[in-house]
Amino acid sequence: MSDPSAAATLSETVNAPLPTEIAGLPSEDLAALDAMVHHAVDARAAAMDKAIRQSLKHAPRLTRPAIRKVLGL
Amino acid sequence: MNVADLERAAEITKLARLLTVDEEGLHFLREMSPSAIREFRYQVTDRLFEGDGDKLHRIGMAAKLVPAPIAAKAAAYAFGPLLCAAVAGSVDPGRAVSIANNLPVKFLAEATMVIDPRRTKAVLSEVPPALGAKVAAYLLSIDEHITMGRFVGVVGDEATRAAAAEAGDADLLRVSFLLEDRSEVDRVIGLIADRLPGVLRAADDDNLWGYAFGMLDSINDENKALIGNLSVDLEPDALGRMIDAAHETQAWQVLLPVTRLMDRERLATFSTNPAVHQPEVLAEILEVALAQGLWLDLLPMAARLPDEPRAHLASLVAAIDADRLAELIRESDEAGQWESMLPIATTMTTEDQARLTALPVLADADVLAGVLWAIAEGELWPAALPLLNTLPTEVKPTLAMTFDILSDDQLAAAARATADTAMAGPLLDVALLADDGERRRILNVLASMTDVETIVKSLPAEDDVWARIVDHRAEIPEALAAILRARSSELGLAEW
Numbered sequence: 001m002s003d004p005s006a007a008a009t010l011s012e013t014v015n016a017p018l019p020t021e022i023a024g025l026p027s028e029d030l031a032a033l034d035a036m037v038h039h040a041v042d043a044r045a046a047a048m049d050k051a052i053r054q055s056l057k058h059a060p061r062l063t064r065p066a067i068r069k070v071l072g073l
Numbered sequence: 074m075n076v077a078d079l080e081r082a083a084e085i086t087k088l089a090r091l092l093t094v095d096e097e098g099l100h101f102l103r104e105m106s107p108s109a110i111r112e113f114r115y116q117v118t119d120r121l122f123e124g125d126g127d128k129l130h131r132i133g134m135a136a137k138l139v140p141a142p143i144a145a146k147a148a149a150y151a152f153g154p155l156l157c158a159a160v161a162g163s164v165d166p167g168r169a170v171s172i173a174n175n176l177p178v179k180f181l182a183e184a185t186m187v188i189d190p191r192r193t194k195a196v197l198s199e200v201p202p203a204l205g206a207k208v209a210a211y212l213l214s215i216d217e218h219i220t221m222g223r224f225v226g227v228v229g230d231e232a233t234r235a236a237a238a239e240a241g242d243a244d245l246l247r248v249s250f251l252l253e254d255r256s257e258v259d260r261v262i263g264l265i266a267d268r269l270p271g272v273l274r275a276a277d278d279d280n281l282w283g284y285a286f287g288m289l290d291s292i293n294d295e296n297k298a299l300i301g302n303l304s305v306d307l308e309p310d311a312l313g314r315m316i317d318a319a320h321e322t323q324a325w326q327v328l329l330p331v332t333r334l335m336d337r338e339r340l341a342t343f344s345t346n347p348a349v350h351q352p353e354v355l356a357e358i359l360e361v362a363l364a365q366g367l368w369l370d371l372l373p374m375a376a377r378l379p380d381e382p383r384a385h386l387a388s389l390v391a392a393i394d395a396d397r398l399a400e401l402i403r404e405s406d407e408a409g410q411w412e413s414m415l416p417i418a419t420t421m422t423t424e425d426q427a428r429l430t431a432l433p434v435l436a437d438a439d440v441l442a443g444v445l446w447a448i449a450e451g452e453l454w455p456a457a458l459p460l461l462n463t464l465p466t467e468v469k470p471t472l473a474m475t476f477d478i479l480s481d482d483q484l485a486a487a488a489r490a491t492a493d494t495a496m497a498g499p500l501l502d503v504a505l506l507a508d509d510g511e512r513r514r515i516l517n518v519l520a521s522m523t524d525v526e527t528i529v530k531s532l533p534a535e536d537d538v539w540a541r542i543v544d545h546r547a548e549i550p551e552a553l554a555a556i557l558r559a560r561s562s563e564l565g566l567a568e569w
Contacts, residue, residue: 013120014113014116014117014119014120015116015119015120015123016116016119016120018113018116019108019109019112019113020109021105021106021109022105022109022110022112022113025101026101029101032098032101036092036094036098037092037117037120039092039093040091040092040093040117040121041120041121041124043093044121044124044125044155044156044159045124045125047153047155047156048125048128048156048159049128051151051152051153051156052128052131052132052151054147054150054151055135055147055148055151055152057151058143058146058147058150058151059138059139059143059147060139060143063138063139066138067135067138067139070131070134070135070138
């Protein structure tokens, strides 16, 4: 059974009006998709932050301050 | 699998990779249209990039501050392929290619699996052919046709050619079908044109017709004609298997428009392949043509079917309800398709022909003129003349008024065809209904024919036309009148 509030939640998560067929999914499937999108966004943000910090280790010492500044660290 | 199943499977794989979940976790999308999954995937991609926006920009700036080999080292050890794919679109294209040149091929291939071609087109289009070929070779070695599809449509022509050189014919077919940017399919086909015969053979050898139909569905008419003609050049058994596959995967919606674009010789070969003649195939072709608005795509192929399957199809057409049939006739007329429609009408049973000719649309003078012209131009008189026997009496004067579109030679050809079809009476009966000037022209044409005696001798005694001849005897040139009188006397009819 499709649930307008579950569709609205997922729509808010992706920040766009959902394709009609996606919006018509049962509420448990919409909730599952919403959780997957949240997890992907969070995981990517965490991985990106970690990668940015680690990348400094591979930069020549003399360039690190400039890189740190550009990266906003 | 049909085209939609293949597209859906590819879309689910791409979405699962984007969400970093197992495909099984998206099982509830298995009934959904591929276009809906794709649209949602784009939304999720945009959402991920929205979250990264500022960071990606900063990383792009930082990549300029270190030599490319060092940036490559950081990419490989700190970012990994997933994040590098995300970052790629934010780095200056020239710089990104320099970095890529310092990365292992396996790493680049893994990044390509999750890259967003919409955001990285500028970078991918700069990929050197040699590097593109290496990445392609790796991706193909692990059957990553979906990724090749994201990659090939975006890289430049030379890199595409270099990548194609690494691919087998079946690989090329899968990749062409799976191109992320479908608007690039025609460009890619142009680049691999010399491989297309092999691609079609691979479709047959590996039973990949679903991919071939999907590719056909995405290309322009010029390429549809090219591939359609090449498919007919396969040996007859292979062509038959393609037709069977179209039936099994409900792909006539794709294949019918292709048949219309084939050259005449190839279309004739296609239409005479026994696989098309199976009653269930003909029924489905007609059903698809009616449901999908492909009537005009069906006609050229239908007209070239051998007599027996054409008669079967004609019987199915005759069973269409009158209003719909009238619409189809009007559509055929407006498209100038009587040349293809007539071979169907002429193979109908007499009863079906009577139903057809009784339709009000066939009482329209313009439509009748179109029919008459197609018969004359196509020299279809022997097959078409018997339709006169089923024409309602009240329509005959309208038909007679259209005879003025025929040249003298065309009139003579019509008259000559009556000798073998016993249709001299019905044709003369209609011709004598023309207005005075046209009637005199017709009679003069008949009188000038050296073989008019043969035609007159085919007039039977019981034909009603004799009464009409008597009505117009004053207008008949003497040479013709003498032949008519002799025949009348021979049949024991009253003096006139």
